[in-house]
Amino acid sequence: MSLTHRPRRLRRNPAIRRLVKETHLTVDDLIYPMFVMEGENTRVEVPSMPGAYRFTLDLLLKEIAEVYDLGINAIALFPAVPDEKKDVTGSESYNPDGLIQRSVRAIKQAVPDILVITDVALDPFTTHGHDGILDENGIILNDPTVEVLVKMSLSQALAGADMVAPSDMMDGRIGAIRQALDEHGYEHVSILAYSAKYASAYYGPFRDALGSAPKSGDKKTYQMDPANTREALKEVYLDIAEGADIVMVKPALAYLDIIAKVKEATDLPVAAYNVSGEYSMIKAAAQLGWIDEKKVMLETLTSMKRAGADIILTYFAKEVAQILGVHPRY
Numbered sequence: 414m415s416l417t418h419r420p421r422r423l424r425r426n427p428a429i430r431r432l433v434k435e436t437h438l439t440v441d442d443l444i445y446p447m448f449v450m451e452g453e454n455t456r457v458e459v460p461s462m463p464g465a466y467r468f469t470l471d472l473l474l475k476e477i478a479e480v481y482d483l484g485i486n487a488i489a490l491f492p493a494v495p496d497e498k499k500d501v502t503g504s505e506s507y508n509p510d511g512l513i514q515r516s517v518r519a520i521k522q523a524v525p526d527i528l529v530i531t532d533v534a535l536d537p538f539t540t541h542g543h544d545g546i547l548d549e550n551g552i553i554l555n556d557p558t559v560e561v562l563v564k565m566s567l568s569q570a571l572a573g574a575d576m577v578a579p580s581d582m583m584d585g586r587i588g589a590i591r592q593a594l595d596e597h598g599y600e601h602v603s604i605l606a607y608s609a610k611y612a613s614a615y616y617g618p619f620r621d622a623l624g625s626a627p628k629s630g631d632k633k634t635y636q637m638d639p640a641n642t643r644e645a646l647k648e649v650y651l652d653i654a655e656g657a658d659i660v661m662v663k664p665a666l667a668y669l670d671i672i673a674k675v676k677e678a679t680d681l682p683v684a685a686y687n688v689s690g691e692y693s694m695i696k697a698a699a700q701l702g703w704i705d706e707k708k709v710m711l712e713t714l715t716s717m718k719r720a721g722a723d724i725i726l727t728y729f730a731k732e733v734a735q736i737l738g739v740h741p742r743y
């Protein structure tokens with residue numbers, strides 16, 4: 414054949430493929446979500462998330478020092494709150510000596526250069542497991558919930574959090590948190606907004622990890638319908654107008670189209686959350702010997718970057734760092 418174009422020429426060998434590779438996954442892109450619990454000298458593997466652990470603070474500090482040395486620059490911290498500290502309004506969430514606040518202070522002492530991102534949502538702290546305050550009929554009350562989220566954000570900023578990450582999906586919380594942070598001298602604390610968070614069944618294993626599944630009902634009055642695209646853009650635009658520094662799409666894998674559209678819609682960095690169910694599916698299939706875990710993991714995370722994610726929150730972060738090798742901070 415006399416062909417002018419032979420695309421296969423650029424796939425001939427590894428060197429040429431490296432040269433024309435369009436998407437690069439690096440450790441710099443990753444945020445490592447980590448679970449902290451009360452107690453000492455204990456780590457418990459999450460049964461539905463092999464390789465992910467809940468750590469007591471002493472062991473968490475060692476793990477964080479290790480992952481920082483591997484090149485990971487940022488962690489997102491989630492608390493497993495004991496039942497006796499939960500109540501209907503989630504008041505433990507803004508206790509200045511709560512588990513999260515103590516953990517942030519200790520992490521910033523032990524590993525000052527790692528970026529500490531705290532979760533702003535009530536579900537780990539409420540007896541009912543919802544992200545909001547309920548009225549007598551079980552309806553989530555938006556504005557009273559935002560008041561608690563503001564207190565929670567301020568207590569996290571006071572503890573030393575570098576970035577707060579509201580994951581609750583209440584309306585108006587980004588603006589309210591931004592204003593409160595600024596008024597209290599925390600204008601340097603940034604906001605990673607869970608802007609398009611879908612009511613997804615992929616969160617199951619995470620709720621196992623924290624014991625935070627809703628006791629009744631579902632989260633469909635605040636998290637988004639998986640069928641919707643334009644609504645995601647509306648949420649993103651609102652969060653940007655309210656002062657978000659980074660916008661997020663969550664989950665990631667079944668929402669690559671949303672990531673791509675959000676990327677086109679904004680110049681802000683776009684984050685994607687490779688959630689627990691996405692992690693556990695790969696782990697489970699690999700344990701059965703049905704897929705090559707390492708290759709599927711890297712292909713999956715690369716797809717998120719290709720779709721437009723600048724930042725990926727992933728439970729695979731440590732494994733990726735181990736595979737890619739220690740990343741020079743230049």
Ligand SMILES: NCC(=O)CCC(=O)O
Binds near residue numbers: 616688
């Ligand atoms: N607010 C954080 C989450 O809900 C994480 C969900 C997951 O990893 O499944």
Ligand SMILES: [Mg+2]
Binds near residue numbers: 583648651
């Ligand atoms: Mg919103």
